[in-house]
Amino acid sequence: MTTEHIVVVGGGMVAHRFTEALRARDTAGRYSVEVLAEEPRAPYDRVALTSYFQLKSPDELQLGDPALWHDPLVTLHRDTRATGVDRDRRIVRVDGGREVAYDHLVLATGSYAWAPPTPGADLPGVFMYRTVDDVAALRGWVEERRAALGRPVRGAVIGGGLLGLEAAGALQSLGAVSTVIQFADRLMNLQVDEGGGEALKRLIERMGVTVRCNTATQEIRAGKDGHVGSLLFADGGEQLVDVVVFATGVRPRDELGATAGLEIGARGGVVVDDTCLTADPAVSAIGEVACIQGACLGLIAPGNTMAEIAVDRLLGGSSTFPGADMATKLKLLGVDVASFGDAFATTPGALEMVYADPVNGVYKKLVLTDDATTLLGGVLVGDASAYASLRPMVGAALPGDPAAWILPEGSVEKGEIELPDSAGVCSCNNVSAGAIRDAVNHDGCHDLGAVKACTKAGTSCGSCLPLVKKIMGTELEKSGIEVSNALCEHFALSRTQLFNAIKVAEVTTFSEVIERFGTGRGCDICKPTVGSILASLYNAHVLGDDRAALQDTNDRVMANMQKDGTYSVVPRVPGGEILPEHLILIGQIAQDYGLYTKITGGQRIDLFGARLEQLPSIWKRLVDAGMESGHAYGKSLRTVKSCVGSTWCRYGVQDSVGMAIALELRYRGLRSPHKLKLGVSGCARECAEARGKDVGVIATDKGWNVYVGGNGGFTPVHAQLLVEDVPDDQVFQVIDRYLMYYIRTADRLQRTAPWQQEHEGGLDRIREIVVEDSLGLGAELDAHMARHIDSYEDEWKAVLNDPVRLQQFTSFVNAPDQADPTLAYVEQRGQRRPATPEERAGGAVLIAPSTLEVRS
Amino acid sequence: MTAVPATASSTATVVCAYDRLTPELGVAALVGGEQVAIFRLADGSVHAVQNLDPFSGASVMSRGITGSRGDVPTIASPIYKQVFSLLDGTCLVTMDKSPKDGQAPDLVVYPVTLDNGQVIIDLAGSE
Known part of the structure; x- marks a missing residue:
């Protein structure tokens, strides 16, 4: 088979998805792909654009595995703009006149940011909000103006939709004050109704953003320095500004299609059928540029669906576009907003059921059929925790009293929901409840990992994982397969159940534990688990x-x-701060015992090659000099990594080393289901890489932000924001509770990242429990941690004192x-390392173990 | 425990006092140049196997975790966690790994005798 050549015009997220899916599925290598990207970089996560302000480099927005672009069948051209298409010759012309031939052309040119024609829109200090370069330019401007003006920069965002609120959040995070100017009567008028808009406005204003609805901007005026200076409104009002961001929507970039003679929709966009093909069978259009079923869709989920359909069709499949699910859930300026289904109750006879609590800033609305049984849609502002359960239920009957879904937790019993097979569960990867049931019932996937690998559900954002787990559990139960949470053959209980059982029974030895709750002698799985639980308790x-x-x-x-x-020996070096005499001692010990030394990733020093019988004498020298065990061996707190912070650094805003030491001394020796790593950064530059840790603490001008659930290793995850701008004592309290709650409820060897993802209700629910104390557990968790801190002793020292x-x-x-001979x-x-079998056999110069006396 | 009289073989070696063994915690011993891992279990029985872990090539079996699979008392390697029977040395769980070149997957088991409070290992009786 000869290779056919596909040219993709556009280098955005949908182009990436298309290329990735094609290379994943076209295992025979039937197609080669050439991607023409106008931006100077590979496709990146545009949805996460605002997070650019917390990142060190645009590379962190990278999508997927960069190895895709090194695939021999994939060519990526950056900085390359397509200028025309000749469909007769099957040629794309690019800047500079070069021609690129195609067998199949995929238009994925996306959208451009549109601004209403406004006098002054070309003044220095007026920005769009669409690309990394836009955002980088905005950041540069704000930082420069702040330095020049010597006061906070005054910002305005024109447009109060989703993107406008993102932009306002971006301005806030750059330290500017911001006003959102909205032409419509409420914020996010495309997603939320009047009540939701009101609640949203109140919540956003609490964050310090000013909101002006019903306001048209007539003119942008220059200040004395020729930069943007003020906004003039149609109602005669005026506002002083130092920076303006337009977020007034996007328009499809359909000019290539138009000049090539392809049909263009009434409101723009290259018209395609349900298979993403234009009238020319050699040309497809996908993503925001495609006008599918009469509309251009500005969300990533339908864009990804179109990419998958185009790939499927090219490979001979028969999938068609199922219609767009315009459901949205996001967090803007820390406020949850979700909208799904018929949010505006346009269905004839639709009923609206509303719960509003202006004091706590919550607004929830369900739209139901006229008999109040079938869910049609809804709006959730301030608390969107019900979104994951409700969105897939659109079009299905809600069991029990629908009010249970919007009233405060626990006031009315919720019915058990059974999703229809067609209900979408994972919107990132377009996986239905039926597909998950199939994987469980027909493909033999009996645990979450297998279901994820088989269906891809929950592999992108992970927010649907609790639901996936629930569907899987129900199916397994139905087919009589016992959902075993059993630890091993000796304990039928899960780790969490066993933890509670031991805690309630107050037993303290393994023999009592296995006698009361298990059978047999135990094994290498349950023994360490019980050991860890006893240590935690x-x-x-x-x-x-x-x-x-x-x-x-x-x-x-x-x-x-x-x-x-x-063995390797790692003494504790709290926060990575070490006395010169301790450094010298470590070097001296390494020399005396012939140990191999290496600096660890956790800012301390590892001494390798110590024999069992040498450990006590090594410890004694360390302990005598005031050092202690670093617990590098334990499923327990490892290190708290820090940058040097405000005491030395020109940019630091808080004493990160002091905070790291305080945290490390607080949690040292704390046994947990898996290892725990913490990090503290002294400013937003984040040199300690704290967001790759289980708990990351990052300094702000006002205090500290606490992030949780980060992970390096096999599946890297960035930690998520738990609380913002809190003082030292609250940092301690919130981490105390988070860690203790994790220790009590996680599975064996489950790190915080998957625990948090799979926790019912996700991080929002965990925040309610540990920050807002919704379960009334706070005092108990605090007391448990206090007990741990009070009873800490150095394990090495204790053994040295015990013959x-x-x-x-x-x-x-x-x-x-x-x-050991x-x-x-x-x-x-210049150092020792273990000889390989070949070296042992091949007569290499071998060094026998050192013979230093073992007891001092 | 195998009921072999302490005097049955000239290769039998007294290793240590029974009281020196902590229940469920192994020790290593050097017997005629061989490394042997010895375990006293909670039921009072004593078992001895080769100290060499066939899957890692390190002499560490004495530092593994004791346990049971069904009724069989077991020892798990502390390095890659393979599980072996303490009764006949059979490897019960390979963890999808193969032993190092030249090593059999199962452990050699040595007969243990208790005599006058002393633990005696007989290399000649190995199986």
């Missing part, structure tokens, strides 16, 4: 009573076992002075 020494035999490999000797059975526990640190019970090392770059 009582914080007694991990090697005390019968607990030594419970601990996993590393906890058992409080060091990290390496591949040859020796019985020290017995465990011998090489051979009948030859305690003899080192099978150890062998070679020298590399």
Whole structure:
């Protein structure tokens, strides 16, 4: 088969999705793809544009795996604008006159930001809000004006839709004061009704943004310096401004299609059929430029759907556009807004059921059929936690009293919902409830990981995961497959259940735990789990009573076992701040014992190659000098990484090292379902990479922002904002509660990121519990953490003082002075490392284990 | 525990006192140049297997976690977590890995005798 060549005009998110999906599905290599991108960079996440202000580089907005652009069948041209299409010759002309031939052309040119013709719109200081370059220019301007004016910059955003509120948020985060000028009678008039608009306005004004509705901007006037200076409104009002952002909507970039003679919709856009084809079978259009079923759609979800359909059709499939789901859920300036289905109750006879609480800034509306049973749509402002459950129910009957979905939690019992097969569950990847049921019933996917891998549900934003989990559970139950949360063959309970059982029964030894709640002798799965739970609950020494035999490999000797059975030793260096004499001591120990040294990712020093019997004498030297265990071996707090902060840094706004040390000393030794890493940055530049941690604390001018649920490793996740601008004591309280709640409810070996994603109601629900104390658990969590802090002791020091526990640190019970004779090392770059089997066999120069005396 | 008289073989070695063993915690011993991992279980029985972990090549089995699969007492490797029977050394869980070159997946089991409060290992009786 010869390769056919596809040319994609446009380098946005939909172009990326098309290319990614084509390369994933065209395994035979039938097509090659050439992407012509006008912007100087690969496709990026435009939806997340506003987060650019919290990022260090535009690269962080990157979409998907960058390896896509190195695929031999994919060519990406940046900085390349298409100027014309010759459909007879199947040629695209690009800037500079070059011609690119195609077998199939995909128009994915997207939209441009549209501004109403306004005198003065070309003045310096007037911006659009569409591309990374727009946003970068805006940021540069605001920073420069603030320096020049020596006062906060006055900003105005023209347009009070979704993008306008994003832009207002961006101005706020740049330290500008902002006013939103809205022509319509309410904010987000395309998504929310009058009541929702009112609630939204109140909430946004609480964030310090001024809102002017029913206001037309007549003219933008220059100030004395020739820059933008003021806005003149149609009602005669005037407002002083230093920067103006237009967010008045987008228009499809359909000029290529128009000049090529393709049909253009009444309101613009290249007309396509339900398979995304134009009247020319060699030309498709997808995304915002396509006029499909009579309209151009400015959301990413239908754009991605179109990309998938175009790919499917090219590969001989038969999918068609199912109609756009214009449902939206977003967080603007910290305010939840969601709108779905028939939000404006345009269906004849539709009933509206409304709950509004102006004090708490909540507005919720359900639109129902005239018999008040079938859900048609809704609007949620201030609290959109019901969105994930309700959106897929549009068109289906709501069980029980519909009011339960909008009244405060617990006031009316909610009915159990059973989604119809056609209901969309994951809108990012267009996965229906039926597809998830199929995966469970026919493809043998019996756990969340398998369902995710098979259907792709929940693999993008993850907000639907609790729902996916629930559907999977129901299906498994129906087919008689027991949904086993059992820890292992010895415990039928899940970790969470076992945690509560042990806590209530107040048992403290493994023998009691297995006698009361389990069977058999235990194993390498349940023993460490019980060991960890006992440590979390009582914080007694991990090697005390019968607990030594419970601990996993590393906890058992409080060091990290390496591949040859020796250990690495990591003393605690709180916040990465270290005394010169401690540095010297570490170096001295490494020299004396012949240990390999390496700086860790957590800002401390790892000493490799210590034998079991050498550990106590190494610890003794560290402990005598005032150092202690760094718990590098534990499913517990590891490190709190920090930047140098305001004490030295020219840019720091808070003492990040001081905060990191306080946090590390507070949570040291805290046993948890998995390891915990924290980070503290002294300003928004985020040099400590705190958002890649389980808890990240980032300094602001007013205090600290606390982010939670970040993760490096195999599945990197950025931590999400939990609370903003809080003082030190609140930082401690909110992290105390978050960590304790995680420790009590997470599965075995579940990091905070997946725990948070799969938690019912997600981060919003967790915030209610740990910040707003909605379950009344706060005091108990606080007391539990206080107990942990009070009972902390250094594990190394405790063992050094206990001759019985020290017995465990011998090489051979009948030859305690003899080192393991099978150890062998070679020298590399001036240090030792374990010899490979080839080196052992091939006569390399081997170094026997060092013979330094083992007890001091 | 295998009921072999303490004097049955000249290769039998006294390793340590029974009281030196902590229930469910292993120790290593050097017996005639071989490394042996010895475990006293909660029921009082004592078991001995090779200390060499066939899947990592490190001598670490004495530092693994004891447990059970069904009625079989087990030991799990502390390195890659393979599980072995303490009764006959069979590898019960391979964790989808193969042993190192030249190693059998199962552990060698050594007979253990208790005599006058002493733990005795007999290399010749290995299986």
